[in-house]
Amino acid sequence: MRIFDPHIHMTSRTTDDYRAMHEAGVRALVEPAFWLGQPRTGVSSFRDYFDGLVGWERFRSERFGIRHHCAIALNPKEANDPRLSGVLDLLPRYLAKDGVVAVGEVGFDSMTSEEEKAFRYQMELALEFELPVLVHTPHRDKVAGTRRSLELVAESGIPPEMVLVDHLNEATVEMVHASGCTMGFSIYPDTKMSPDRMVRILQEWGTDRMIVNSAADWGHSDPLLTLRTGEAMRSAGFTVAETERVLWDNPVAFYGQSGRLVLDEVGPAEASATFSGNSILRGQPEGDTQ
Amino acid sequence: MNTETLLDGQARRELATMVERVRESPDRVAVLFPAAARRVARGAGPSGDPDGVLGPTLEDLVRLELLRACAGVLTPDALAREVADLYHHGDSGERRAVLRGLAVLDPASAPVARELMADALRTNDTRLIAAAASGPATDLLDAHAWRQAVLKCLFVGVPLADVRGVPERVDAELVRMCADYADERERAGRPVPDDVHLVLGHSPPDEPTEA
Ligand SMILES: [Zn+2]
Numbered sequence: 079m080r081i082f083d084p085h086i087h088m089t090s091r092t093t094d095d096y097r098a099m100h101e102a103g104v105r106a107l108v109e110p111a112f113w114l115g116q117p118r119t120g121v122s123s124f125r126d127y128f129d130g131l132v133g134w135e136r137f138r139s140e141r142f143g144i145r146h147h148c149a150i151a152l153n154p155k156e157a158n159d160p161r162l163s164g165v166l167d168l169l170p171r172y173l174a175k176d177g178v179v180a181v182g183e184v185g186f187d188s189m190t191s192e193e194e195k196a197f198r199y200q201m202e203l204a205l206e207f208e209l210p211v212l213v214h215t216p217h218r219d220k221v222a223g224t225r226r227s228l229e230l231v232a233e234s235g236i237p238p239e240m241v242l243v244d245h246l247n248e249a250t251v252e253m254v255h256a257s258g259c260t261m262g263f264s265i266y267p268d269t270k271m272s273p274d275r276m277v278r279i280l281q282e283w284g285t286d287r288m289i290v291n292s293a294a295d296w297g298h299s300d301p302l303l304t305l306r307t308g309e310a311m312r313s314a315g316f317t318v319a320e321t322e323r324v325l326w327d328n329p330v331a332f333y334g335q336s337g338r339l340v341l342d343e344v345g346p347a348e349a350s351a352t353f354s355g356n357s358i359l360r361g362q363p364e365g366d367t368q
Numbered sequence: 369m370n371t372e373t374l375l376d377g378q379a380r381r382e383l384a385t386m387v388e389r390v391r392e393s394p395d396r397v398a399v400l401f402p403a404a405a406r407r408v409a410r411g412a413g414p415s416g417d418p419d420g421v422l423g424p425t426l427e428d429l430v431r432l433e434l435l436r437a438c439a440g441v442l443t444p445d446a447l448a449r450e451v452a453d454l455y456h457h458g459d460s461g462e463r464r465a466v467l468r469g470l471a472v473l474d475p476a477s478a479p480v481a482r483e484l485m486a487d488a489l490r491t492n493d494t495r496l497i498a499a500a501a502s503g504p505a506t507d508l509l510d511a512h513a514w515r516q517a518v519l520k521c522l523f524v525g526v527p528l529a530d531v532r533g534v535p536e537r538v539d540a541e542l543v544r545m546c547a548d549y550a551d552e553r554e555r556a557g558r559p560v561p562d563d564v565h566l567v568l569g570h571s572p573p574d575e576p577t578e579a
């Protein structure tokens with residue numbers, strides 16, 4: 079099974095995860111910019127983070143045969159921090175880069191006016207850079223937050239096919255389905271969705287515009303839940319083609335609208351097989367010792 | 369290296385347009401440089417290595433043409449500022465191209481070239497390390513920095529054959545450093561990279577000429 083994980087925070091994951099993901103069939107992913115589990119205190123922290131997303135993390139991923147892309151944005155939670163408003167001025171330079179396939183994650187956390195302002199402004203940037211948008215829906219007050227997000231998307235003038243609304247569940251799938259936006263589901267061990275609940279949603283709503291991700295990060299999460307969902311779909315009677323539509327074709331079609339996806343297999347040279355020892359796979363990793 | 373012959377007609381025309389735009393208005397390079405790969409060409413260059421460790425990729429060569437276009441119209445100081453900006457705002461592909469293009473800088477801008485090479489040599493990204501260690505600008509590194517660059521290449525697996533200054537610049541201190549490294553690997557029961565012999569097999573003059 080070939081898998082595209084359209085939402086995963088590899089910066090927080092280990093090389094064991096990369097190896098296991100490759101074994102599970104993951105060949106490409108998108109890492110959206112989000113918060114780090116604790117607040118950043120300045121704009122330069124974001125610059126270093128974005129540099130990592132278009133630099134080191136891409137390199138790390140390719141060593142394991144997985145194509146790495148990212149989405150760049152000021153996340154909703156930190157949009158509330160006045161120390162970080164300058165991050166919005168940093169964005170254009172990153173949105174011009176190869177491998178940046180969307181603006182995201184944008185959206186709401188606590189439904190504040192600062193969040194709404196940053197959300198609107200970043201949708202303008204998406205129009206300017208002709209990039210799709212990844213919308214995070216809030217954990218708390220999810221239904222209201224999702225509804226308000228869809229209103230802002232409609233006002234922005236961005237066509238719904240350029241918008242992925244993520245972290246959906248049984249309570250929010252219907253309104254996003256009606257909006258024409260792509261629907262994202264984060265399969266998480268404790269919260270959000272489980273593979274079995276996901277299968278029931280797919281049975282009810284079909285596989286069009288449906289996307290499944292692990293959203294794995296620094297929290298209790300599992301980068302292989304995309305595969306587990308594919309297995310659950312097969313057990314429930316979905317065909318191979320239907321399963322691949324959800325796990326590969328749909329995310330490729332969505333992020334492919336950026337014109338910047340690179341999906342050819344990582345060659346053996348890039349994945350280091352022919353190199354005499356590189357900094358991650360072989361020899362001594364130059365990690366915390368230097 | 370003639371970039372033109374490596375590109376098809378469409379890519380050549382796109383490159384010519386971009387070069388023309390940079391000549392008219394060099395600030396545009398900030399936008400055109402990141403777009404070069406998707407608009408003109410990407411992939412393995414003459415080295416056959418799509419990762420750009422063994423030699424420039426197609427997108428590196430395209431970006432080098434843009435750097436040359438800048439060099440044709442900017443003063444040496446302005447060029448150095450632009451090159452440093454492209455590096456510091458670049459993703460890893462853009463940074464690699466800048467490192468491969470440091471030769472466009474005026475000799476008076478050597479401190480900028482040194483700063484960018486030092487930055488790249490501190491990373492663990494083999495593509496950046498190789499690009500920093502293989503160009504003519506590497507001659508600007510002092511003996512200490514250059515030896516550390518060679519050792520770093522050995523350590524992370526960038527082939528020493530591509531490192532600028534090997535073997536002519538090898539001195540007794542570098543031989544000692546590489547011999548120590550080989551010894552450490554052997555004691556750990558780990559293989560010693562074959563190309564260490566490019567340094568160990570080279571007998572420098574008895575007295576190192578550079579301190
Ligand atoms: Zn996320």
